[in-house]
Structure formats: C-alpha cells, structure tokens
Ligand SMILES: Nc1ncnc2c1ncn2[C@@H]1O[C@H](COP(=O)(O)OP(=O)(O)OP(=O)(O)O)[C@@H](O)[C@H]1O
C-alpha cells in the first residue's frame with residue numbers, strides 16, 4: 001500500500017479519536033470533571049446505532065436524531081445522581097472523585113453491554129459500507145469521508161457555540177468564575193446541567209461512526225485512552241485543538257504502521273504523549289488558558 | 292428600599308456576621324465601612340444571595356429576597372460589582388457586558404443599555420473587542436461596573452471600588468458613580484476600606500467591626516466624628 005493511503009487512514013482514525021475526545025474535553029475544561037466513561041458512553045451509543053439499524057433499518061447518521069437526545073438524557077441523569085454533589089469539593093478533589101466514579105461507570109457499562117449484547121463484535125453494514133472514492137491510486141472509504149466531515153462540523157460547531165452564542169458564552173462564563181456568573185444572573189445550576197448533558201450527548205456522534213466500523217463492549221476504555229492522549233496533546237480547555245490533536249495522533253500512528261508495522265501503533269501514540277508531556281505540558285494548542 | 296433585619300451569616304462553621312440590621316434607602320448612596328476582615332464582603336454576598344443568612348431576613352421593596360437563588364435576586368433588581376472585579380478574563384469587553392445582561396428583562400434592552408454604558412465609559416467602547424485581561428486596573432473596574440449595570444438594576448452593590456487603584460482613578464470612577472446615581476436614580480450601596488472616599492461620596496454611612504454594626508449616621512457627620520477619626524483615619528498615620 002502506498003504512503004498516501006496510510007496517511008488517509010490516519011486522518012480518518014484521527015477524526016474519530018477527536019469525536020470521542022471532544023465530549024470529555026468539554027466536560028473537563030468547563031466543569032473540572034474527569035469523565036473516564038466517555039469512551040464507554042460512545043460504545044453504548046454505538047450499540048444504539050447498531051440496534052436502530054438492525055431492527056428498524058435506520059442509518060446510523062439518521063438515528064443520531066434519536067441517539068443524541070438519548071445520550072443527553074443519560075448525561076442529565078448521570079449529573080444529577082453522581083456529579084452534581086461534587087461541586088462543593090475543591091478542584092483537585094473533584095477531579096479525583098469524578099475519575100473514580102466514572103471508572104466505576106466504565107465497569108458497569110462494559111458488563112451491562114456484555115450481558116445485553118454479548119462480547120462479540122458487531123457492525124452496521126449499510127449500502128455504502130465498503131464503497132470507496134478513488135482519487136488516482138488513493139482509495140477513500142465513504143464512511144471515512146463522513147467521519148472527517150462530521151468531526152470538523154461537530155468540533156468547529158461546538159467552538160462557535162461556546163464563543164458566539166449567548167448560551168454558549170454563559171457556559172464559558174460559568175467555567176471561568178462560578179460565583180461571579182451567579183452574580184450576573186446566570187442560572188448556574190441549569191447551565192452546568194445542560195453543559196454536562198451536552199458533553200455526554202457528543203458521544204453519540206462518535207457512536208454513530210464507531211458502529212460503522214466495529215463495536216464490542218471492551219472498546220470503551222480504548223477510546224477513552226485515545227481521548228486522554230488527545231487532551232494532553234491539545235491542552236485542557238482547548239476545543240479546536242482536539243481536532244488537530246486527533247489528526248496528529250492519527251497520522252503519527254499511520255506513519256508508525258508504515259515504518260515499523262501494525263503491532264506498534266499503541267506504542268507510537270504513547271511515545272508522542274510522553275514527548276509532549278515532557279516538552280510542552282500545557283498542550284500544543286493552548287496559548288493561555290482559553291477555550 | 293433594602294431592609295436587612297438581624298442577620299447572622301457563617302462561612303462554613305465560622306460566624307462572620309452577628310445580628311446585622313441595616314436600612315438602605317432606594318435612591319441614595321449608602322456606604323458600609325470597616326477594616327480588613329470586619330465582614331463587609333460577607334454582608335454584600337448575603338444580599339446578593341451567594342451566602343444565606345442562618346437567622347434574620349432581607350427584603351427589597353417589600354419582597355423577601357434572602358430565600359431566592361442568586362440569579363433571581365439579579366432579576367429582582369439588585370446587581371453586584373464583586374471585590375477584585377472578577378471579570379471573565381478570557382472574554383472580550385463586549386462579551387463581558389453581554390454576560391451582565393443575561394436575565395430576560397435585561398436581554399431585551401441589551402443594545403440600548405450597552406450604548407449607555409459606552410456613553411458613560413467611552414474607553415470601554417474603544418476596547419470593546421479586546422480581552423478583559425488586557426485592560427488596565429481602572430478600565431477593569433469600569434468594565435466590572437458596566438457589566439453589573441447591564442442587568443438594569445435599581446440597586447447597585449459595589450465591593451471595594453478603590454481596591455488597587457490610583458487615587459485619581461478612584462476619584463474619577465466615584466464621580467461617575469455619583470452621576471449614575473443622580474441621573475438614573477440607581478441606588479448605590481458601597482463597601483469600602485477607603486473611609487474618606489466612601490464617606491465623601493455617600494449620604495449615609497454604617498460602620499462594621501468584627502461582624503457587628505457599631506455606628507450609623509449621616510456620612511458627613513461620621514467623617515467628622517471622633518469614632519471614625521480615631522479608629523480609621525488615625526490609623527493611617529501609624
Ligand atoms: N470563604 C471564607 N471561608 C471562611 N472564612 C471566611 C471566608 N470569607 C471570609 N471569611 C472570614 O469572615 C470574616 C469576614 O470576612 P469578609 O471578607 O466579609 O471581610 P471584609 O470586611 O470584606 O474584609 P476585606 O476588607 O479584607 O475585604 C473574616 O474573618 C474572614 O476571615
């Protein structure tokens with residue numbers, strides 16, 4: 001296979017990583033909650049897409065209309081029952097507690113998914129699965145093109161929402177100064193609840209894409225791993241940076257495959273993770289603290 | 292009119308305010324003076340709803356507000372300029388102002404109010420698209436005041452107007468506050484360590500010590516009184 005073909009797959013994988021990471025980045029950046037369960041939620045959402053396709057023949061991109069609000073409600077439930085009470089903690093304690101609680105959620109969701117849908121891999125096979133666009137020698141799967149476009153639209157859309165709409169800006173204001181936001185008349189309780197729900201709802205985008213590849217109960221934590229690498233690469237609080245970090249990781253992994261073989265993909269990812277942590281611990285795409 | 296009746300306020304287990312009662316006239320300028328840690332900010336935060344009194348009550352124009360969440364108190368017509376300004380540093384001047392006009396009532400008048408704020412503080416108009424943390428201290432205080440005015444309050448609470456600012460800047464901003472009070476009829480409740488400035492600006496003054504009100508009177512009389520001269524002005528020379 002040609003070099004350019006590897007890079008193409010790298011870009012597609014990277015876009016998917018970014019879609020998984022974006023919800024985690026939002027929730028961590030805005031609320032200081034470390035939600036390790038984000039990848040597992042994407043896994044659950046992916047099963048949602050699979051089931052809608054199997055039983056009702058709804059395309060994963062169309063069933064987003066159902067999985068997005070569904071995951072939003074899951075997020076609202078999670079926030080009200082588990083994370084809201086952590087607001088009284090100091091930031092470090094909040095980070096640690098949310099990490100522990102969400103790790104518990106990972107185990108619960110993985111077990112639940114195994115009981116409900118077995119440990120076997122599942123996938124959605126649509127009419128366009130396996131079809132490719134040929135650009136000279138280069139072959140680009142249509143699902144890959146959809147993944148890239150979705151990642152761009154979702155991430156830049158979220159960035160626009162936070163920076164240029166009144167509600168988005170009020171979420172951002174709460175993240176900068178919780179008490180002062182109250183003094184401005186912002187309903188902080190409702191704003192954080194919606195922001196958390198939104199962060200969890202974003203996992204539905206990743207889920208739709210994942211369902212077109214393969215999904216199994218154990219992939220959740222793998223996706224979270226990739227997401228964490230992206231957050232370190234991008235820097236906490238960076239939204240657009242997540243996309244670039246995703247592309248960077250995807251491409252570097254692809255280069256690894258091209259140069260040293262497929263068994264070292266994980267190692268290559270961790271290597272740039274460590275290099276960035278050593279040389280630029282604030283992340284590659286953060287100038288000061290900012291969204 | 293704001294009526295505070297016998298409030299006790301705690302920070303966790305620590306009581307900071309004991310049995311404080313105050314009446315703040317709706318249209319005037321009132322000040323609460325006191326030294327470091329005497330409980331001034333605690334009183335303001337309680338009016339604004341960030342802290343809840345354990346005993347006593349607060350009502351604004353006859354409506355009880357101490358049971359309301361903070362954002363509803365803004366809706367009721369009380370806005371606060373917090374100590375240390377607390378701007379949304381990563382946001383532009385314009386976005387900071389927009390955040391001040393978040394209640395439904397304020398949002399409808401957002402453009403008119405902003406035009407008025409730019410009229411009062413022209414420098415904010417020049418800096419409209421700059422990040423808040425690039426402003427000078429005085430400009431930041433102007434923005435903090437402008438942001439709170441965006442909610443169209445009837446009563447403005449100001450915590451330490453003079454904090455960290457040069458005397459000429461304090462002079463200028465306090466003059467502007469006076470004009471806002473006189474022309475717009477917005478009541479002002481100012482909390483200060485800068486006793487002279489506060490008592491010169493206000494009509495009525497209250498003195499707080501160790502969380503208790505220990506003096507109340509006409510500002511000009513307080514300024515001339517032995518109590519204030521010895522306790523606050525005398526200390527300046529030491
Ligand atoms: N968040 C807090 N937790 C615990 N104690 C606090 C807290 N904030 C204030 N206090 C205590 O409450 C008392 C009153 O503090 P407050 O901030 O109201 O005083 P202040 O008059 O505003 O002082 P300053 O002039 O320094 O602003 C002080 O003894 C202070 O140590």
Ligand SMILES: [Mg+2]
Pocket residue numbers: 331332333374450451
């Ligand atoms: Mg204070």
